[in-house]
Amino acid sequence: MSNTIPLVEIDTAAKVLKLLGDKTRLAMMAMLSEDECCVCEFVELFEMSQSSVSQHVRKLRDVGLVEEKRKGQWIFYRVNPNHETYPLIEDLLQHVPSQKDKLKDLERRGLRVACCD
Numbered sequence: 001m002s003n004t005i006p007l008v009e010i011d012t013a014a015k016v017l018k019l020l021g022d023k024t025r026l027a028m029m030a031m032l033s034e035d036e037c038c039v040c041e042f043v044e045l046f047e048m049s050q051s052s053v054s055q056h057v058r059k060l061r062d063v064g065l066v067e068e069k070r071k072g073q074w075i076f077y078r079v080n081p082n083h084e085t086y087p088l089i090e091d092l093l094q095h096v097p098s099q100k101d102k103l104k105d106l107e108r109r110g111l112r113v114a115c116c117d
Helices: 010-020 023-034 039-046 050-062 086-093 100-108
Strands: 066-071 074-079
Touching: 010 023, 010 086, 023 039, 023 050, 023 074, 023 086, 023 100, 039 050, 039 074, 039 100, 050 066, 050 074
Parallel strands: none
Antiparallel strands: 066 074
């Protein structure tokens, strides 16, 4: 069994790593690797305006790192496992703390799905 990791062009890797060099976007990717989220949940978690959160998500979406899925009027985001840099991102996220507790806390406070039903 070969454990060959696909290579990523330097320009592509640099672009992705630059995007994830932002603390908020890195935390978003860590959360999205745990579960899908909508912008309203990120607004609560990061205590940021909806427009600021949307800009961060848009940057991740525009390069294809996250996918969106519509559920009624809500749009949920998740990590795109088919992106060419996914193995790199997956490895990177193993080196940062899990964000699962933040998502669980949001759920405990009734804010995880309240605005997204």
